[in-house]
Amino acid sequence: MTSRYKITIAYDGTRFAGFQSQPKQRTVQSVLEQALNKMSKFDEYITIFGSGRTDSGVHALGQVAHFDFPHDMPADAMLRGLNSMLPLDIEIVDCQIVPQTFHARYEAHAKRYMYRVSRSWFIDPFKRFYTGHYKYPLDIERIKQAMGDVVGTHDFSSFVASGSQTKSHVRTIYEATVREDQANNEVIFEFCGNGFLYNQVRIMVATLLEIGNKRRPVHDFLRLYGVKDRNQARETAPASGLYLKEVYYGQQAQQLEKKGHLQN
Amino acid sequence: MTSRYKITIAYDGTRFAGFQSQPKQRTVQSVLEQALNKMSKFDEYITIFGSGRTDSGVHALGQVAHFDFPHDMPADAMLRGLNSMLPLDIEIVDCQIVPQTFHARYEAHAKRYMYRVSRSWFIDPFKRFYTGHYKYPLDIERIKQAMGDVVGTHDFSSFVASGSQTKSHVRTIYEATVREDQANNEVIFEFCGNGFLYNQVRIMVATLLEIGNKRRPVHDFLRLYGVKDRNQARETAPASGLYLKEVYYGQQAQQLEKKGHLQN
Numbered sequence: 001m002t003s004r005y006k007i008t009i010a011y012d013g014t015r016f017a018g019f020q021s022q023p024k025q026r027t028v029q030s031v032l033e034q035a036l037n038k039m040s041k042f043d044e045y046i047t048i049f050g051s052g053r054t055d056s057g058v059h060a061l062g063q064v065a066h067f068d069f070p071h072d073m074p075a076d077a078m079l080r081g082l083n084s085m086l087p088l089d090i091e092i093v094d095c096q097i098v099p100q101t102f103h104a105r106y107e108a109h110a111k112r113y114m115y116r117v118s119r120s121w122f123i124d125p126f127k128r129f130y131t132g133h134y135k136y137p138l139d140i141e142r143i144k145q146a147m148g149d150v151v152g153t154h155d156f157s158s159f160v161a162s163g164s165q166t167k168s169h170v171r172t173i174y175e176a177t178v179r180e181d182q183a184n185n186e187v188i189f190e191f192c193g194n195g196f197l198y199n200q201v202r203i204m205v206a207t208l209l210e211i212g213n214k215r216r217p218v219h220d221f222l223r224l225y226g227v228k229d230r231n232q233a234r235e236t237a238p239a240s241g242l243y244l245k246e247v248y249y250g251q252q253a254q255q256l257e258k259k260g261h262l263q264n
Numbered sequence: 265m266t267s268r269y270k271i272t273i274a275y276d277g278t279r280f281a282g283f284q285s286q287p288k289q290r291t292v293q294s295v296l297e298q299a300l301n302k303m304s305k306f307d308e309y310i311t312i313f314g315s316g317r318t319d320s321g322v323h324a325l326g327q328v329a330h331f332d333f334p335h336d337m338p339a340d341a342m343l344r345g346l347n348s349m350l351p352l353d354i355e356i357v358d359c360q361i362v363p364q365t366f367h368a369r370y371e372a373h374a375k376r377y378m379y380r381v382s383r384s385w386f387i388d389p390f391k392r393f394y395t396g397h398y399k400y401p402l403d404i405e406r407i408k409q410a411m412g413d414v415v416g417t418h419d420f421s422s423f424v425a426s427g428s429q430t431k432s433h434v435r436t437i438y439e440a441t442v443r444e445d446q447a448n449n450e451v452i453f454e455f456c457g458n459g460f461l462y463n464q465v466r467i468m469v470a471t472l473l474e475i476g477n478k479r480r481p482v483h484d485f486l487r488l489y490g491v492k493d494r495n496q497a498r499e500t501a502p503a504s505g506l507y508l509k510e511v512y513y514g515q516q517a518q519q520l521e522k523k524g525h526l527q528n
Contacts, residue, residue: 012389059390088392125276126323128352130390 002070004102005078008094013059013239014129015089020053024195028054028090031049032065035085040070041264048220051108051247055199057239059130061114065248066104082114086242102249109253111163111196112246115205115237116191132205138187138212143178146211149221150191157228161199161236171195171226178196178208190245192256199236206235266332268366269342272358278393279353279505284317292354296329299349300528304334313355313373315511319463321503323394324355325378328511330368366513368430372436373517376510377465379453379501379514381473395450396505402451402476407442410475413485414455414468421492422498423471425463425500433492438520442472454509456520462499470499 007026017025022035029048036046049143050065069078079095086092118124118131119138127133150173157169181188189205207224210216217223226233248256273292279290284295293312300310304486314329333342343359372460382388382395391397414437421433437457445452453469471488474480481487488496512520 012392081385088387091386093386122347122355123352125274125353126394128276176293187360193298207355261289 001072002068003072003097004066004068004100005075006064006066006096006098006102006104007079007082007092009060009063009065009090011060012129013054013057016056018056018058019050019060019063027061028063029065029205031087031090035082036067038085038137039081044070044176046070049104051104051111055239057106057129057245058242060244062112062246063244064108064249064252066098066102068100073091075162083092088120089208099101100146104247106251108247109250110192110194110248110256111244112175112190112192112248113196113201114245115191115201116241116243117187117189117205117209117237119185119187126211129240132237134187134209135214136213138209139214140178140180140187140212140220142210142214143187143208143216146208146221147176147178149219150208154225155228156197156200156222156225158224158233159200159203159228160197160230161203161231164196166197170201171197171198173258194257202237202242203230203233203235205237205241207233209237210235265336266334267336267361268330268332268364269339270330270360270362270366270368271329271343271346271356273327273329274355274357275324275327276353276393277318280320282318282322282396283314283327284311287319290467292327294323295351295354298332298348300333300344301343302349304466308334310334313368314368315347315368315375318506318508319503322506322508324508326510327508328368328513330362330366333362341528346384368511371513373514374456374458374512374520375460375508376439376454376512377458377468378507378509379455379461379465380416380505380507381453381469381501382450383443383449383451393504396501397465398451398473398477400477402473404442404476405445405478406478406482407451407472409482410485411440411442411471413483414472418485419492420461420464420478420489422463422488422494422497423464423467424494425467427462430461433463435461436521438523440489456510458521466501466503466506467494467499468499469501471497473501474499498499 016028019028021027021029033047045069048065049065062128075095077099079092082092116131118127118133153172155170175192178189179188267303274416276418283292285291285293296312310331312331339359339361346356380395382391382397385399417436419434439456441454510527
């Protein structure tokens with residue numbers, strides 16, 4: 001009896017060379033597959049399908065993946081079994097048995113990313129792997145205004161890293177928020193959209209920080225959508241501040257889409 | 265012109281084999297001395313004197329040390345110079361030129377430690393190096409009652425690790441508090457006292473958690489002071505949750521002592 005499992009995964013990306021398997025690298029996928037194949041004791045190799053890649057150093061609070069397991073095992077036994085075999089920088093936080101039609105990548109209709117920026121004058125030893133860092137003055141009201149230009153359907157060609165092989169750079173962002181976390185001296189961005197290009201969030205955050213520091217006009221995003229030129233956006237915020245927070249499927253995703261269409 | 269500098273240091277203890285220099289180990293002291301001696305370009309080796317040791321994996325938000333530097337250099341230039349040469353898991357957060365009579369260890373009359381305990385049902389990948397972990401039920405009111413027994417002058421022989429070579433185990437604790445950090449799902453202990461024995465805070469925290477979980481009577485500390493037997497306190501909470509938060513000198517320390525005497 002083969003069943004399909006959907007797992008939600010949190011990981012500290014610091015010591016992983018990203019999500020996707022690569023020869024001789026420690027990746028999230030390879031560590032998960034190693035644990036899973038040890039559990040299955042089966043000839044057939046079990047492959048894990050993630051909702052998408054995350055880069056080296058990028059974290060996840062709610063990455064989603066699926067796999068087929070060739071033995072009967074209740075979802076909570078799978079969760080406990082996997083966690084007992086996984087290293088401490090990766091944790092399965094939810095596990096469900098799903099229909100064979102579920103696919104973690106093809107059915108991922110929306111994603112939410114968070115980006116944490118530390119505001120201290122020095123690089124805090126406790127945050128160096130867990131935040132980006134910006135020590136210059138920031139006018140949060142300017143950033144909030146600019147975030148209004150981020151929401152909606154746009155051509156994000158100016159915000160895609162050169163390595164991208166995607167044909168269309170048009171994506172829809174349903175929600176874009178920024179808030180100050182005074183207690184931790186951080187600025188926290190969140191973006192929820194139907195898909196994100198390679199490095200898109202990190203390039204957008206770097207541009208938003210420049211707007212907050214008055215190095216760019218408030219509505220520079222509108223100009224950048226038009227020019228479709230990666231060199232105009234310049235900087236990329238470091239991987240350490242980026243968290244894949246949630247992946248949306250089915251009804252949840254549809255509600256976001258509906259909301260997005262209403263806003264456009 | 266030799267001047268004496270007092271520095272306040274924050275460090276992430278994860279990748280250090282403790283504070284004190286040891287052959288072939290990466291320690292806070294050796295990393296600091298390396299940077300400092302590179303800066304001085306002088307034949308005479310500059311030694312750093314810390315307020316006391318911290319163990320491998322223990323963190324600091326406000327460790328204090330002093331050293332003598334054989335060149336004229338303003339305090340803020342020293343701070344910036346050192347930070348530019350130090351790795352990212354250590355940071356000088358304050359630097360002052362002090363009288364030659366100042367000594368970071370001999371004049372440290374009180375210290376404050378914090379201990380963070382994560383309460384999640386799994387070991388959070390983002391906290392494994394930065395908190396202890398307790399997944400069983402806790403009655404915080406019981407812990408608060410027990411903390412009342414911690415304050416004051418006691419013989420802490422039941423709470424000292426076997427490696428200790430100190431003669432007297434009598435110490436005074438001026439303040440002992442516990443609070444719940446709901447947002448982060450943590451319980452946070454703080455202890456301020458005139459000195460702490462080897463592993464004392466970590467053994468006390470482990471005992472307090474057992475009281476909170478009703479595995480020990482609320483006032484078990486009173487019994488433990490009497491028996492003076494390390495085996496009765498058993499567990500030691502992990503180094504990862506412990507932070508040296510502040511070291512008190514001069515007037516500040518005197519005020520704490522006064523307060524302590526009033527409470528006894």
